[in-house]
Amino acid sequence: MEHRKNGAYIAINWNHIEDELDKATWEKLTQQFWLDTRIPISNDLRNWRHDLSQEERDLVNYVFAGLTTLDTLQSQDGMASLRADAINQKEEAVLNNIQFMESVHAKSYSSIFETLNDKATIDQVFDWADTNEFLQYKANKIDDIYLNGTPLQKKIASVFLESFLFYSGFYTPLYYLGHNRMLNVAEVIKLILRDESVHGTYIGYKFQIGFKKLSADEQAELQSWMYDLLYDLYENEMKYTALLYDGLGWTDDVASFLRYNANKALMNMGQDPLFPDTAEDVNPVVMNGISTSTANHDFFSGVGNGYLLGEVEAMDTSDYDI
Template sequence: MISKHKVINWNKIEDELDDYVWDKATSQFWLDTRVPVSNDLADWRELSSVEQDVIKKVVGGLALLDTLQSEEGVNAMREDVRTHKEAAVLNNFLFMESIHAKSYGTILTSLNSIKSISEIYDWMNNDERMQYKAKRINDIYKTGNGLQKKIASIFLEGILYYSNFFAPLWYRGSNKLANLAELIKLIIRDESVHGTYLGYKFQLTYNELPEEEQKKLLDWMYPLLEDLMENELAYTEEIYSQIGIAEDVKTFVRYNANKSLQNMGFPAYYEHADLDDVNPIVMNGISIETSNHDFFSQVGAGYLMGNAESMADEDYDF
C-alpha cells in the first residue's frame, strides 16, 4: 500500500498493465444519454406484462448492485493499491460504475411510467435475494483484507451481474430491444476490463503469500462462491422461470463464475458451463453488429466494442 503522497509520474512505468488499462478504459468512455433507449418503445409494448416485469427487475437489480460498487466497492480497493497509476485506474472504474448505475435509471425511465419505476425501486430495495447478495459483498468491503475485497469485487462484477445481463442479450438475439442491449453491451465491455485487471492485481499479491496463507484464503473463497451461487441460482429461478429460460440463465452464470476464477488464476469450478453450453440466442445478442450513433465522432453506442462482444474463450482477457 502507498504510505505517503507523491505525484504520479506518468513517464515512469511501475506496471505496464496500469498504462495499458488506463488507455483502454479512457478510450472506451461513453455516456448513457447518447443511446436512444426510448426508440425501443415499440418493441417494449409488444412484450407481455410478464416479460416486461422480468426486464424491469433485472435492470433494477443491476442498478442496486452497481450503486453498491460505485459507492463502496471501488473505494474499498483503493486502500490496497500497489502503484500510483493503479489508483488512477480505479478512479476511472469508479466513475464508470456511476455511469453504469445511472444507465439503468435511463433504461427504466425511457420505457416505463413513473408509477412503474417507483414500484421497481421499491422492489430492488426490499427483495430478499437482491439484498442478500448486496449485503454479503458489502460486508467484505467493510471488513475484509485487500485480497478478500478483490475477490468480492470480481465475484460481484463477474458473476452476480450476469444473471441480470442475460435478458437484454437474449431479447437482442431475437431482434428486440436493440438500444437497451447496446447499453448492456457497453457495460459488459467495461466490466470485462475491470474483472481482468483486478484479477491480475489479485494474482500479484496472492503469489507473494506463503503457501499456508494461500490455502487459508482459498478455504475462505470457495465457501463464499458457493454461498453466493446458491443465492444467485435461487434468484435466477424466481425471476426467469416465469418465461421459461431459468436453466439457460443458470448455465450463463456458471460460465461467468468459471471466467471470474480464471481471471484470478484458478481453474474452472463448474462443469457443463463452457462457452458451447451458453444459449446461442444470447451469443447472437452479444455478437450482433452494434449501431454506431456517432455522437462523439468515433464515439457512439457501437464504438470499440472490444473482446467482451465476441464471448470467445479469451473473452474477458486483454
C-alpha cells in the same frame, strides 16, 4: 497507499510506470468512454409496448433494478475499498476510472427506466429492489467483505460481483438482442459488458500478484475461503434466478450462463473453474450477444455508440497473464 514522502505530497508521474498493465488498462478504459445520453433508447418503445408481454416487461424492470443495486454498491463502496489497498498511484487512477464508470452504469439503468416506464412503475421497481431478500443478501454479503475483508478477499468479492453476479441480469437484454428486440437497450448493456470485462480481468490480475506472494498454506486457506464464498453466492443466485425467470421458463438456461461466468470469474484470478459448464452449454443466442463489439442503430443523427467509440475492443484475458 501513502501519498507523502519526507513531508512532500507526491505528484503522480505517468512517465514512471511500475506496472505496464496499469497504463494499458487506463488507456483502454479511456478509449472505451461512453455516456448513456448518446444512445437512442426511445427507439425501443415500440418493441416495449407491442412485442413484450407484461410479464416480460416486469422481468426487464426487475433485472435492471438488481443491476442498479450492484453497480451502486461498486461505485459507492467497492472501488473505494479496493483503492485503499492500491500499491501505486497509477493503480489508484485506474480504480478511480472504474468507480466513475460504475456510476455511469448505474445511471444508465435509470435512463432506461425513465424512457420505458411511468414514475409509479419506477418507484415500485426500486421498492422491489430495496426489499428483495436474495438481491439484498448478495449485496450485503459483498459489502461486508468490502468493509471487513483483507485486501485479497476484497478483490475476490469484486471479481465475483463483476464477472459472475451481474450476469443473471445481463441474460435478459442479451436474449432479446438475439431475437432482434430492444436493440438500443441491449447496446447499453453491451457497453457495460465491455467495461466489466476489463474491470474483472484487471482486478483479477491484481489479485494474482498478491496471491503469488502468499505461502502455500496461506494460498490454500484463501482458496478454501474463495470457493466457500462462491458456493454461498451461487446458492443464493439460483434462488434469485428462479424468482425472476421461472415464469418464462428460462431458469435452466440462465443457470448455465451463470455457471459459465462463475468459471470465468475464477479464471480471471488464475484459479481452476468449478463448474462443468462451458460456452457450448450456454444458449447460443445469448453467447452471440455477449460479444463486446458495438453497433450504431442511430443512422440519421450519427450519435450511436459505434460512431462515438470507434473500433475499440475489450482487453483479452491473456493480456493479464502474469
